[in-house]
Amino acid sequence: MTTLKAKLHDDLTTAIKARDELRSSTLRLTLSAISYEETAGKAARELSDDEVLKVLTREAKKRREAAEAFDKGGRPDQAERERAEGEILAAYLPAQLSDEELAAIVAEAVAEAKAGGAEGPKAMGAVMKIVNPKVAGRAEGSRVAAEVKRLLAG
Structure with a gap:
Protein backbone atom coordinates (compact mmCIF):
# COMPACT_ATOMS: atom_id res chain seq x y z
CA MET A 1 0.00 0.00 0.00
CA THR A 2 1.34 3.45 -0.89
CA THR A 3 2.14 5.85 1.92
CA LEU A 4 -0.56 8.34 0.94
CA LYS A 5 -3.22 5.64 0.70
CA ALA A 6 -2.08 4.21 4.06
CA LYS A 7 -2.36 7.68 5.61
CA LEU A 8 -5.91 8.01 4.25
CA HIS A 9 -6.81 4.61 5.79
CA ASP A 10 -5.26 5.58 9.15
CA ASP A 11 -7.07 8.92 9.15
CA LEU A 12 -10.34 7.18 8.30
CA THR A 13 -9.91 4.86 11.29
CA THR A 14 -9.18 7.85 13.53
CA ALA A 15 -12.23 9.73 12.20
CA ILE A 16 -14.51 6.74 12.78
CA LYS A 17 -13.26 6.34 16.36
CA ALA A 18 -13.78 10.07 16.95
CA ARG A 19 -17.28 9.81 15.44
CA ASP A 20 -16.40 12.56 12.95
CA GLU A 21 -19.12 11.91 10.38
CA LEU A 22 -18.00 14.51 7.83
CA ARG A 23 -14.34 13.43 7.77
CA SER A 24 -15.14 9.71 7.78
CA SER A 25 -17.67 9.94 4.93
CA THR A 26 -15.31 12.13 2.87
CA LEU A 27 -12.39 9.73 3.36
CA ARG A 28 -14.61 6.71 2.61
CA LEU A 29 -15.74 8.24 -0.69
CA THR A 30 -12.15 9.14 -1.59
CA LEU A 31 -10.82 5.67 -0.77
CA SER A 32 -13.68 4.23 -2.81
CA ALA A 33 -12.62 6.39 -5.79
CA ILE A 34 -9.04 5.18 -5.35
CA SER A 35 -10.17 1.53 -5.23
CA TYR A 36 -12.28 2.07 -8.34
CA GLU A 37 -9.26 3.54 -10.13
CA GLU A 38 -7.16 0.54 -9.08
CA THR A 39 -9.64 -1.94 -10.52
CA ALA A 40 -10.53 0.02 -13.65
CA GLY A 41 -9.02 -1.29 -16.85
CA LYS A 42 -7.98 -4.78 -17.86
CA ALA A 43 -5.99 -5.69 -14.74
CA ALA A 44 -6.13 -4.63 -11.10
CA ARG A 45 -3.07 -2.72 -9.93
CA GLU A 46 -1.75 -0.72 -7.00
CA LEU A 47 -1.73 3.04 -7.58
CA SER A 48 1.46 4.99 -6.92
CA ASP A 49 1.41 8.03 -4.64
CA ASP A 50 1.34 10.28 -7.73
CA GLU A 51 -1.70 8.46 -9.08
CA VAL A 52 -3.43 8.63 -5.68
CA LEU A 53 -2.67 12.36 -5.66
CA LYS A 54 -4.36 12.71 -9.06
CA VAL A 55 -7.47 10.97 -7.71
CA LEU A 56 -7.44 13.27 -4.65
CA THR A 57 -7.11 16.32 -6.91
CA ARG A 58 -10.01 15.15 -9.05
CA GLU A 59 -12.18 14.52 -5.97
CA ALA A 60 -11.36 17.97 -4.55
CA LYS A 61 -12.27 19.57 -7.88
CA LYS A 62 -15.60 17.70 -7.87
CA ARG A 63 -16.33 19.15 -4.42
CA ARG A 64 -15.57 22.72 -5.59
CA GLU A 65 -17.76 22.35 -8.67
CA ALA A 66 -20.59 20.80 -6.64
CA ALA A 67 -20.43 23.65 -4.11
CA GLU A 68 -20.78 26.19 -6.94
CA ALA A 69 -23.70 24.27 -8.41
CA PHE A 70 -25.46 24.08 -5.02
CA ASP A 71 -24.92 27.82 -4.52
CA LYS A 72 -26.50 28.56 -7.90
CA GLY A 73 -29.34 26.18 -7.09
CA GLY A 74 -30.12 27.93 -3.82
CA ARG A 75 -28.93 25.15 -1.51
CA PRO A 76 -26.38 26.84 0.76
CA ASP A 77 -26.40 24.01 3.32
CA GLN A 78 -25.30 21.45 0.71
CA ALA A 79 -22.77 23.92 -0.75
CA GLU A 80 -21.24 24.40 2.70
CA ARG A 81 -20.90 20.65 3.19
CA GLU A 82 -19.18 20.26 -0.20
CA ARG A 83 -16.76 23.07 0.72
CA ALA A 84 -16.02 21.38 4.06
CA GLU A 85 -15.31 18.09 2.27
CA GLY A 86 -13.05 19.97 -0.17
CA GLU A 87 -11.09 21.43 2.74
CA ILE A 88 -10.59 17.96 4.22
CA LEU A 89 -9.21 16.73 0.89
CA ALA A 90 -7.07 19.86 0.43
CA ALA A 91 -5.11 18.87 3.54
CA TYR A 92 -3.72 15.88 1.60
CA LEU A 93 -2.80 17.87 -1.51
CA PRO A 94 0.44 19.78 -2.03
CA ALA A 95 0.26 23.54 -1.50
CA GLN A 96 -1.16 25.35 -4.51
CA LEU A 97 1.06 27.72 -6.46
CA SER A 98 0.43 31.44 -6.02
Whole structure:
Protein backbone atom coordinates (compact mmCIF):
# COMPACT_ATOMS: atom_id res chain seq x y z
CA MET A 1 0.00 0.00 0.00
CA THR A 2 1.34 3.45 -0.89
CA THR A 3 2.14 5.85 1.92
CA LEU A 4 -0.56 8.34 0.94
CA LYS A 5 -3.22 5.64 0.70
CA ALA A 6 -2.08 4.21 4.06
CA LYS A 7 -2.36 7.68 5.61
CA LEU A 8 -5.91 8.01 4.25
CA HIS A 9 -6.81 4.61 5.79
CA ASP A 10 -5.26 5.58 9.15
CA ASP A 11 -7.07 8.92 9.15
CA LEU A 12 -10.34 7.18 8.30
CA THR A 13 -9.91 4.86 11.29
CA THR A 14 -9.18 7.85 13.53
CA ALA A 15 -12.23 9.73 12.20
CA ILE A 16 -14.51 6.74 12.78
CA LYS A 17 -13.26 6.34 16.36
CA ALA A 18 -13.78 10.07 16.95
CA ARG A 19 -17.28 9.81 15.44
CA ASP A 20 -16.40 12.56 12.95
CA GLU A 21 -19.12 11.91 10.38
CA LEU A 22 -18.00 14.51 7.83
CA ARG A 23 -14.34 13.43 7.77
CA SER A 24 -15.14 9.71 7.78
CA SER A 25 -17.67 9.94 4.93
CA THR A 26 -15.31 12.13 2.87
CA LEU A 27 -12.39 9.73 3.36
CA ARG A 28 -14.61 6.71 2.61
CA LEU A 29 -15.74 8.24 -0.69
CA THR A 30 -12.15 9.14 -1.59
CA LEU A 31 -10.82 5.67 -0.77
CA SER A 32 -13.68 4.23 -2.81
CA ALA A 33 -12.62 6.39 -5.79
CA ILE A 34 -9.04 5.18 -5.35
CA SER A 35 -10.17 1.53 -5.23
CA TYR A 36 -12.28 2.07 -8.34
CA GLU A 37 -9.26 3.54 -10.13
CA GLU A 38 -7.16 0.54 -9.08
CA THR A 39 -9.64 -1.94 -10.52
CA ALA A 40 -10.53 0.02 -13.65
CA GLY A 41 -9.02 -1.29 -16.85
CA LYS A 42 -7.98 -4.78 -17.86
CA ALA A 43 -5.99 -5.69 -14.74
CA ALA A 44 -6.13 -4.63 -11.10
CA ARG A 45 -3.07 -2.72 -9.93
CA GLU A 46 -1.75 -0.72 -7.00
CA LEU A 47 -1.73 3.04 -7.58
CA SER A 48 1.46 4.99 -6.92
CA ASP A 49 1.41 8.03 -4.64
CA ASP A 50 1.34 10.28 -7.73
CA GLU A 51 -1.70 8.46 -9.08
CA VAL A 52 -3.43 8.63 -5.68
CA LEU A 53 -2.67 12.36 -5.66
CA LYS A 54 -4.36 12.71 -9.06
CA VAL A 55 -7.47 10.97 -7.71
CA LEU A 56 -7.44 13.27 -4.65
CA THR A 57 -7.11 16.32 -6.91
CA ARG A 58 -10.01 15.15 -9.05
CA GLU A 59 -12.18 14.52 -5.97
CA ALA A 60 -11.36 17.97 -4.55
CA LYS A 61 -12.27 19.57 -7.88
CA LYS A 62 -15.60 17.70 -7.87
CA ARG A 63 -16.33 19.15 -4.42
CA ARG A 64 -15.57 22.72 -5.59
CA GLU A 65 -17.76 22.35 -8.67
CA ALA A 66 -20.59 20.80 -6.64
CA ALA A 67 -20.43 23.65 -4.11
CA GLU A 68 -20.78 26.19 -6.94
CA ALA A 69 -23.70 24.27 -8.41
CA PHE A 70 -25.46 24.08 -5.02
CA ASP A 71 -24.92 27.82 -4.52
CA LYS A 72 -26.50 28.56 -7.90
CA GLY A 73 -29.34 26.18 -7.09
CA GLY A 74 -30.12 27.93 -3.82
CA ARG A 75 -28.93 25.15 -1.51
CA PRO A 76 -26.38 26.84 0.76
CA ASP A 77 -26.40 24.01 3.32
CA GLN A 78 -25.30 21.45 0.71
CA ALA A 79 -22.77 23.92 -0.75
CA GLU A 80 -21.24 24.40 2.70
CA ARG A 81 -20.90 20.65 3.19
CA GLU A 82 -19.18 20.26 -0.20
CA ARG A 83 -16.76 23.07 0.72
CA ALA A 84 -16.02 21.38 4.06
CA GLU A 85 -15.31 18.09 2.27
CA GLY A 86 -13.05 19.97 -0.17
CA GLU A 87 -11.09 21.43 2.74
CA ILE A 88 -10.59 17.96 4.22
CA LEU A 89 -9.21 16.73 0.89
CA ALA A 90 -7.07 19.86 0.43
CA ALA A 91 -5.11 18.87 3.54
CA TYR A 92 -3.72 15.88 1.60
CA LEU A 93 -2.80 17.87 -1.51
CA PRO A 94 0.44 19.78 -2.03
CA ALA A 95 0.26 23.54 -1.50
CA GLN A 96 -1.16 25.35 -4.51
CA LEU A 97 1.06 27.72 -6.46
CA SER A 98 0.43 31.44 -6.02
CA ASP A 99 -0.46 33.48 -9.10
CA GLU A 100 3.06 34.96 -9.11
CA GLU A 101 4.76 31.53 -8.91
CA LEU A 102 2.52 30.18 -11.68
CA ALA A 103 3.21 33.24 -13.88
CA ALA A 104 6.98 32.78 -13.42
CA ILE A 105 6.86 29.08 -14.38
CA VAL A 106 4.65 29.80 -17.41
CA ALA A 107 6.85 32.71 -18.54
CA GLU A 108 9.90 30.44 -18.39
CA ALA A 109 8.08 27.77 -20.42
CA VAL A 110 6.90 30.32 -23.02
CA ALA A 111 10.49 31.51 -23.47
CA GLU A 112 11.65 27.90 -23.80
CA ALA A 113 8.93 27.12 -26.38
CA LYS A 114 9.72 30.26 -28.39
CA ALA A 115 13.41 29.30 -28.39
CA GLY A 116 12.27 25.99 -29.87
CA GLY A 117 10.49 27.79 -32.71
CA ALA A 118 6.91 27.89 -31.39
CA GLU A 119 5.13 31.20 -32.04
CA GLY A 120 1.79 32.81 -31.18
CA PRO A 121 -1.36 31.07 -29.95
CA LYS A 122 -0.42 27.91 -31.85
CA ALA A 123 2.41 27.43 -29.33
CA MET A 124 -0.11 26.64 -26.59
CA GLY A 125 0.32 22.86 -26.85
CA ALA A 126 4.11 23.10 -26.76
CA VAL A 127 4.03 25.40 -23.73
CA MET A 128 1.52 23.19 -21.89
CA LYS A 129 3.78 20.16 -22.43
CA ILE A 130 6.60 22.04 -20.73
CA VAL A 131 4.48 23.53 -17.91
CA ASN A 132 2.31 20.57 -16.86
CA PRO A 133 5.08 18.40 -15.35
CA LYS A 134 6.38 21.38 -13.39
CA VAL A 135 3.03 22.30 -11.84
CA ALA A 136 1.48 18.82 -11.53
CA GLY A 137 -0.91 18.78 -8.57
CA ARG A 138 0.00 22.32 -7.52
CA ALA A 139 -2.20 24.28 -9.96
CA GLU A 140 -5.52 23.52 -11.61
CA GLY A 141 -5.37 23.01 -15.38
CA SER A 142 -7.77 25.86 -16.11
CA ARG A 143 -5.56 28.31 -14.18
CA VAL A 144 -2.49 27.11 -16.08
CA ALA A 145 -4.22 27.33 -19.47
CA ALA A 146 -5.51 30.85 -18.75
CA GLU A 147 -2.01 32.03 -17.79
CA VAL A 148 -0.46 30.43 -20.90
CA LYS A 149 -3.07 32.11 -23.13
CA ARG A 150 -2.49 35.45 -21.43
CA LEU A 151 1.30 35.30 -21.95
CA LEU A 152 1.08 34.02 -25.52
CA ALA A 153 -1.35 36.76 -26.47
CA GLY A 154 0.79 39.47 -24.85
